[in-house]
Amino acid sequence: AQKVTQAQTEISVVEKEDVTLDCVYETRDTTYYLFWYKQPPSGELVFLIRRNSFDEQNEISGRYSWNFQKSTSSFNFTITASQVVDSAVYFCALPLSGGSEKLVFGKGTKLTVNP
Amino acid sequence: DAGVTQSPTHLIKTRGQQVTLRCSPKSGHDTVSWYQQALGQGPQFIFQYYEEEERQRGNFPDRFSGHQFPNYSSELNVNALLLGDSALYLCASSLARGPQKKNIQYFGAGTRLSVL
Numbered sequence A: 001a002q003k004v005t006q007a008q009t010e011i012s013v014v015e016k017e018d019v020t021l022d023c024v025y026e027t028r029d030t031t032y033y034l035f036w037y038k039q040p041p042s043g044e045l046v047f048l049i050r051r052n053s054f055d056e057q058n059e060i061s062g063r064y065s066w067n068f069q070k071s072t073s074s075f076n077f078t079i080t081a082s083q084v085v086d087s088a089v090y091f092c093a094l095p096l097s098g099g100s101e102k103l104v105f106g107k108g109t110k111l112t113v114n115p
Numbered sequence B: 001d002a003g004v005t006q007s008p009t010h011l012i013k014t015r016g017q018q019v020t021l022r023c024s025p026k027s028g029h030d031t032v033s034w035y036q037q038a039l040g041q042g043p044q045f046i047f048q049y050y051e052e053e054e055r056q057r058g059n060f061p062d063r064f065s066g067h068q069f070p071n072y073s074s075e076l077n078v079n080a081l082l083l084g085d086s087a088l089y090l091c092a093s094s095l096a097r098g099p100q101k102k103n104i105q106y107f108g109a110g111t112r113l114s115v116l
Helices: none
Strands: A003-005 A010-014 A019-021 A024-026 A033-039 A046-052 A059-061 A064-069 A074-079 A088-095 A103-105 A109-114 B005-007 B010-013 B019-024 B031-037 B044-050 B053-057 B064-068 B074-078 B087-094 B111-115
Touching: A003 A088, A003 A103, A010 A019, A019 A109, A024 A074, A033 A074, A046 A059, A046 A064, A074 A088, A103 B044, B005 B087, B010 B019, B019 B087, B019 B111, B031 B074, B044 B064, B074 B087
Parallel strands: A010 A109, B010 B111
Antiparallel strands: A003 A024, A019 A074, A033 A046, A033 A088, A059 A064, A064 A074, A088 A103, A088 A109, B005 B019, B019 B074, B031 B044, B031 B087, B044 B053, B064 B074, B087 B111
């Protein structure tokens, strides 16, 4: 069965620190997508990244970077030089099946960046 | 480019009542999915609508029903409300066709439902 585990419930850092959010998944599919979403206090889930299981290259977007390791079924997310505006709940997700749009989410990691 | 919009933002109901939540998808999107997010949890998939039909459904009872209109907007109806239905209800839209956009769901800010 599809499962996403985000073991870190809450993380608190001071501004400008780097922080890594962990995501471990289980899937029966050989090809699949993985997603990260951000949920600020306003409630809206903001799409951050979609990664195809074929592509194991790390990806960097500004202060954000993602480390996908198929061998350990992990898709970790790092924020470099964190800012107060990064404070939010971050969710990792994968589809119920390869072609499905039904997303299975982890429980999320609440990140608090203090000034 | 308008994003996903949901109404109302907040709603208070009592047990046994019925509620209707509304969603307008992102411009150009044709598929709408609904999720329930309990406090401190990740969103749970309720169902998905495409071409005005329910295409997929999660583990939710028949008290939860929906509809999609020709303009792709959607409604979520919940009958016989229970205290446990209190949650944030999120609508997500996506595009069924086109390899660049398929499978990416864009979410609205949700409707906060409180059942007393």
